Amino acid sequence: MKRRHLPPVLVLLLLSLLALPYRRHLFLPRGPSQYYASGDDALLRRLAASDAGGDQVLSEAAALLANASVTSFPSIGNRYRLLYLRLPYRGNDTSAPRKRAVSRLRVPFVTVPDDGPLLAAFRASLRSFVLAHRLRRGSNVAAVMGDLAGLLGRPRREHFPTCAVVGNSGILLGSGRGAQIDAHDLVVRLNNARVAGYAADVGAKTSLSFVNSNILHYCAVRSAVATGGCACHPYGRAVPMAMYVCQPAHLLDALICNATATPASPFPLLVTDVRLDALTARIAKYYSLRRFVATTGEPASNWARRHDERFFHYSSGLQAVVMALGVCDEVSLFGFGKAAGAKHHYHTNQKKELDLHDYEAEYQFYRDLQARPETVPFLDEAPGFKVPPVKLYW
Ligand SMILES: *[C@@H]1O[C@H](CO)[C@@H](O)[C@H](O)[C@H]1NC(C)=O
Ligand SMILES: *[C@@H]1O[C@H](CO)[C@@H](O)[C@H](O)[C@H]1NC(C)=O
Ligand SMILES: *[C@@H]1O[C@H](CO)[C@@H](O)[C@H](O)[C@H]1NC(C)=O
Numbered sequence: 001m002k003r004r005h006l007p008p009v010l011v012l013l014l015l016s017l018l019a020l021p022y023r024r025h026l027f028l029p030r031g032p033s034q035y036y037a038s039g040d041d042a043l044l045r046r047l048a049a050s051d052a053g054g055d056q057v058l059s060e061a062a063a064l065l066a067n068a069s070v071t072s073f074p075s076i077g078n079r080y081r082l083l084y085l086r087l088p089y090r091g092n093d094t095s096a097p098r099k100r101a102v103s104r105l106r107v108p109f110v111t112v113p114d115d116g117p118l119l120a121a122f123r124a125s126l127r128s129f130v131l132a133h134r135l136r137r138g139s140n141v142a143a144v145m146g147d148l149a150g151l152l153g154r155p156r157r158e159h160f161p162t163c164a165v166v167g168n169s170g171i172l173l174g175s176g177r178g179a180q181i182d183a184h185d186l187v188v189r190l191n192n193a194r195v196a197g198y199a200a201d202v203g204a205k206t207s208l209s210f211v212n213s214n215i216l217h218y219c220a221v222r223s224a225v226a227t228g229g230c231a232c233h234p235y236g237r238a239v240p241m242a243m244y245v246c247q248p249a250h251l252l253d254a255l256i257c258n259a260t261a262t263p264a265s266p267f268p269l270l271v272t273d274v275r276l277d278a279l280t281a282r283i284a285k286y287y288s289l290r291r292f293v294a295t296t297g298e299p300a301s302n303w304a305r306r307h308d309e310r311f312f313h314y315s316s317g318l319q320a321v322v323m324a325l326g327v328c329d330e331v332s333l334f335g336f337g338k339a340a341g342a343k344h345h346y347h348t349n350q351k352k353e354l355d356l357h358d359y360e361a362e363y364q365f366y367r368d369l370q371a372r373p374e375t376v377p378f379l380d381e382a383p384g385f386k387v388p389p390v391k392l393y394w
Contacts, residue, residue: 040293040300041377043300044286044289044290044293044300044377045286045377045378047285047289047300047301047303048282048283048285048286048289048377048378049282051278051281051282051285052309052310052312053281053309053310053311053312053313054133054277054278054281056310057133057245057246057247057248058130058133058134060247060248060249061126061129061130061133061248062130063087064085064087064102064122064126064248064249065123065126065127065130067087067088068085068086068087068102068119068122068123069085069086069087069099069119070083070084070085070086070115070118070119070122070252071083071084071086071115072084072107072115074109075106078109079108079109080106080107080108080109081106081107081109081112082104082105082106083104083105083106083107083112083115083118084101084103084104085101085102085103085104085105085122085249085252086099086100086101086102087099087100087102088100102249103217103249103252103253104221105220105221105252105253105256106221107256108260111259111260112256112259112260113259118252118255118256121255122251122252122255125251125254125255126248126251129245129248129251129274132273132274132275133274135274154327159327159328159329159388160185160186160327160328160329161185161328161329161330162183162184162185162186162328162329162330162332163184163185163186163187163188163324163327163328163330163331163332164181164184164186164187164188164203164331164332164333164334165188165190165317165320165321165324165331165332165333165334165336166181166187166188166189166190166193166202166203166334166335167190167317167333167334167335167336167337168190168191168193168317168335168345168346168347169335169336169337169338169342169343169344169345169346169394170338170342170343170344170345170346171335171337171338171339171342171346171394172198172201172202172334172335172346172394173198173201173342173343173346174201175201175334175394176200176201177201177202177203177334177393177394178198178199178200178201178202178203178204179203180203180393181202181203181205181334182203182204182205184205184332185207186207186208186324186327186328187203187205187206187207187208188206188207188208188209188210188320188323188324189206189208189209189210189235190210190211190316190317190320191210191211191212191215191316192209192211192215192219192232192234193234193345193346193347194234194347195234195235196234198346198347201346202334202335202346206235206236206239207239207240208239208240208241208242209233209234209235209239209240209241209242210241210242210243210316210319210320210323211232211241211242211243211316212243212244212246212316213243213244213245213246213247213250213251213253213254214246214247214250215232215243216230216232216241216243216250216253216254216257216269217247217249217250217253219231219232220232220253220256220257230253230256230257230260230267232257237265237266237267238266238268239268240268240269240270241267241268241269241270242269242270242271242272242323243269243270243271243272244271244272244276244277244316244319245271245272245277246313251271254269254271257269272319272323276319276322276323277319279322279378279379280314280318280319280322281313281314282377282378283314283318283322283365283376283377283378283379284312284313284314284315284318284357284358284361284362284365285312286377286378287358287361287362287364287365288303288307288312288358288361289303290361290364291358291360291361291364292306292307307358308356311356312356312358313356313357314357314362315357315359315362317336317362318362318365321333321366321369325369325379325387325388325390326385328388329388330388330389330390330391331369331388331389331390331391332390332391332392332393333366333390333391333392333393334393334394335394336362336363336366336392336394337363337366337392337394338359339394366390366392367392369387369390370390370391370392373387373390
């Protein structure tokens with residue numbers, strides 16, 4: 001996208017006009033360790049509570065629930081069928097409605113239910129997703145934290161003594177942290193990052209594989225032909241997977257992958273509680289707002305000029321950390337953060353950070369968890385919930 005440039009004089013004029021009512025922000029000290037007057041903090045909390053991305057997801061889910069269709073065609077000698085999830089759309093007010101494929105998957109004939117029952121199951125899971133989303137506001141954070149133990153097959157309120165959440169940053173390369181990571185009771189890994197070949201630096205044990213739903217979608221698509229199932233388990237099929245839904249259409253992938261499970265080859269997949277998603281979204285936006293104000297000196301209400309609210313999203317790592325806070329007595333973070341010259345991911349050659357995340361802001365959240373947990377917003381809304389000790393390694 002091209003940006004149009006205003007003449008410099010106009011820019012200056014505009015800036016000074018904009019800054020006028022908010023002049024005091026310009027004199028705030030800058031830098032990551034900045035504290036806020038409680039009035040400012042209350043404003044950031046209030047702004048962080050509005051979740052345009054969540055609303056977008058909700059409207060996608062509502063559209064699928066109302067109008068989606070599932071049709072499939074035989075493929076490859078009737079062992080598979082090619083399945084389309086479609087949604088009608090209109091190009092303009094006068095054109096006839098047409099159908100757009102939201103998702104195209106090759107699925108095994110025998111294990112995956114026929115189109116009709118599959119659509120019914122998909123709509124049922126959309127319905128509960130929409131319902132949970134509508135209720136997410138005013139949700140009790142304590143309830144979310146309580147649910148998490150159950151999610152991991154732990155009796156309610158029984159915590160894991162020590163947890164490691166392993167981020168995928170390239171700073172892990174050469175760290176020699178593998179054995180230290182594996183010594184934790186619960187080891188959480190993110191977005192199916194490979195461990196094979198990296199054990200010395202990242203360890204080999206995985207208790208929970210935490211992913212965003214794009215990961216499940218792409219490996220379901222890719223692996224259906226090769227394996228007749230969802231080969232989405234680099235750590236072994238017995239390792240439970242927790243997934244947050246970034247596109248409601250991915251709930252169909254979850255159903256399809258679940259359908260490929262057998263007693264000998266289970267597919268333990270948990271979709272995260274929408275209230276946990278909402279809590280994580282608020283934390284991410286709060287820290288991004290805070291960083292925006294601190295680094296630009298602009299009022300927080302200008303934040304949306306820098307970040308497209310509909311697509312702004314927390315990283316998977318952030319949600320895994322918030323989840324760990326709810327089920328662990330002690331949380332250690334490895335492979336979060338970056339250093340000059342380090343690769344973005346230890347296991348890929350991805351050069352650039354994704355624009356939809358504000359990683360710098362997320363790091364500040366981790367630093368606060370470690371150094372001054374009492375300043376972290378929203379977690380304190382849960383009566384009796386205490387942030388466990390958090391330690392940041394690299
Ligand atoms: C479903 O489709 C109808 C007809 O095209 C449309 O009017 C309606 O808004 C759609 N529903 C949703 C929730 O998008
Ligand atoms: C609406 O779309 C149809 C076909 O897609 C096109 O022929 C028609 O000119 C469009 N009308 C307007 C007002 O753009
Ligand atoms: C997953 O599949 C099992 C049967 O293998 C079924 O009992 C269960 O209801 C399914 N879960 C979901 C969420 O569809």
